Structure formats: C-alpha cells, structure tokens
Amino acid sequence: MKRTPLIPLALLLLVAAVFLAVPAMSQQDMTTVPTEGFKQTTRLPAVFAHDAHNEKAALADCSACHHGEKDGKRDNSADTSGIPCSDCHSAQAKPGKTPLMRAFHRQCMGCHMDKQKGPVTCGDCHEPAPKK
Ligand code: HEC
Ligand code: HEC
Ligand code: HEC
Numbered sequence: 310m311k312r313t314p315l316i317p318l319a320l321l322l323l324v325a326a327v328f329l330a331v332p333a334m335s336q337q338d339m340t341t342v343p344t345e346g347f348k349q350t351t352r353l354p355a356v357f358a359h360d361a362h363n364e365k366a367a368l369a370d371c372s373a374c375h376h377g378e379k380d381g382k383r384d385n386s387a388d389t390s391g392i393p394c395s396d397c398h399s400a401q402a403k404p405g406k407t408p409l410m411r412a413f414h415r416q417c418m419g420c421h422m423d424k425q426k427g428p429v430t431c432g433d434c435h436e437p438a439p440k441k
C-alpha cells in the first residue's frame with residue numbers, strides 16, 4: 310500500500326524527462342527567432358542562435374526573457390521557457406497590452422542598448438547570420 314505511489318511518480322519523471330528533451334533540442338538548434346506569431350512578415354527572421362547568444366551574453370536566468378503573467382501584469386519571477394511569446398503577446402494591438410513586434414523589439418533592443426552590446430539597427434538583426 311505504501312509503495313504504490315512510487316511507481317506513478319517514476320513514470321511521471323520518465324515522461325517529463327522525455328518531454329523536456331524535445332524542446333531542449335529545438336532551442337539548441339534555433340538560429341533565428343520564430344515568426345509563427347505573425348500572419349505575414351515583411352522582414353527576414355531575426356538572427357538569434359539561442360544557446361550561443363545566451364552563453365555569450367552571460368544570460369543564465371531564463372526568466373530574463375521568458376517572463377510570466379500575474380493578474381494581467383508581467384511577472385518577472387515566473388519562468389515560461391518554451392512558451393512562445395505570441396501566447397501572451399498578439400500581433401494585433403490591444404489596449405494595455407504590448408503587441409508582439411514591440412515585445413520582441415523592446416526586449417532585444419532594450420537590453421542591447423542598456424548593455425551597449427548587441428545589434429540595434431534593423432539590418433543587423435533581420436538578415437542572414439552576420440559575418441564574424
Ligand atoms: C535586436 C534585434 C532587432 C532589431 C535591431 C530590429 N528587429 Fe525587428 N524583429 C526582431 C525580432 C526578434 C522580431 C520577431 C521575430 C522575427 O522577425 O524573427 C522582429 C519583428 C519585426 C517585424 C514583424 C515581422 C515582420 O517581418 O514583418 C517587423 C516589421 C520588424 N521587426 C521591423 C524592424 C525594423 C524596421 C527595424 C529597424 C528600425 C527592426 N525591426 C529592428 C528583432 C529586431
Ligand atoms: C535573450 C532572451 C532569452 C533567454 C535568456 C532565454 N531564451 Fe529561450 N527563447 C527566447 C526566444 C526569443 C525564443 C522564441 C520565442 C517564440 O517562439 O516566441 C525562445 C525559445 C525557447 C524555447 C522553445 C524552442 C523552440 O524551438 O520552440 C525553449 C525550450 C527555450 N527558449 C528555453 C530556454 C531556457 C531553458 C532558457 C534558460 C536556460 C532560455 N530559454 C533563455 C529567448 C530567450
Ligand atoms: C505568460 C504570458 C507571457 C509570456 C509567455 C511573455 N510575456 Fe511579455 N508580458 C506579459 C504581460 C502580462 C506583460 C505586461 C502587459 C503588456 O505589456 O502586455 C508583458 C510585457 C512585456 C513587455 C513590456 C515591458 C515594458 O517594460 O513595457 C515586453 C517587452 C515583453 N513582455 C516581451 C516578451 C517577450 C519577448 C516574450 C517571449 C520571449 C514574452 N514577453 C513572453 C506576459 C507574457
């Protein structure tokens with residue numbers, strides 16, 4: 310009787326491990342920011358080698374970009390890694406909400422400007438990989 314809960318727990322952990330391994334691969338393979346949240350695009354996708362970028366920029370805290378939501382407000386203590394920004398930021402403007410393009414631009418450029426590192430001009434992000 311006392312032991313039975315261990316089996317479902319072990320199964321759950323196994324399922325979780327398999328589940329987590331899949332998005333981890335796509336995040337490693339990411340070279341540009343996905344554009345799925347936009348109905349149509351006018352620019353090439355923004356260059357963003359997820360893991361390499363975050364290593365170079367020394368961003369260990371996932372919630373620096375993947376924040377959450379609490380009472381309609383931004384929750385910086387939540388970690389929403391793997392959830393597309395477009396789940397919460399729609400391409401269409403809504404009152405009191407940051408639309409998708411602005412959400413990306415503010416987050417990416419905001420930090421680049423703060424740190425005075427990283428691209429801030431259109432062509433440096435919306436282009437095939439910059440030469441190194
Ligand atoms: C720091 C990087 C960065 C810079 C600089 C930047 N963007 Fe973006 N932009 C993004 C990201 C990220 C997205 C969302 C996903 C994507 O396009 O890959 C985006 C999305 C867009 C979109 C909506 C999607 C589309 O293709 O229609 C437009 C339009 C756009 N940017 C135009 C601009 C213009 C114009 C400039 C210069 C004034 C600019 N961006 C500068 C990163 C950047
Ligand atoms: C500099 C900002 C930034 C940081 C820091 C960051 N990410 Fe991301 N991550 C992104 C962006 C942007 C996307 C694409 C979001 C979208 O599709 O709307 C993304 C997507 C992902 C995805 C989905 C991959 C896919 O192919 O669908 C996973 C998983 C992920 N991140 C995990 C993490 C984890 C784990 C950490 C911390 C170790 C982390 N991220 C830190 C910006 C960041
Ligand atoms: C779970 C929901 C959720 C997710 C996922 C999410 N956000 Fe947000 N974000 C919010 C809420 C809520 C706010 C505050 C209301 C608003 O501005 O829309 C906000 C605000 C913002 C702001 C405005 C902050 C300011 O100072 O004006 C930016 C920029 C932003 N998010 C970028 C992003 C990016 C980029 C991603 C994906 C990497 C992302 N968000 C993912 C919920 C979310």
Ligand code: HEC
Nearest residue numbers: 342355356357362365366373416417420421424426427428
């Ligand atoms: C919290 C800070 C922060 C955020 C958010 C951030 N960056 Fe950066 N980014 C940096 C720093 C710091 C560098 C410079 C790294 C270096 O070379 O030392 C950088 C460099 C870059 C570079 C140059 C090439 C490289 O990989 O080093 C690109 C392209 C870039 N960022 C794109 C983006 C895009 C697109 C986003 C939004 C999805 C984004 N960044 C969000 C801090 C940030």
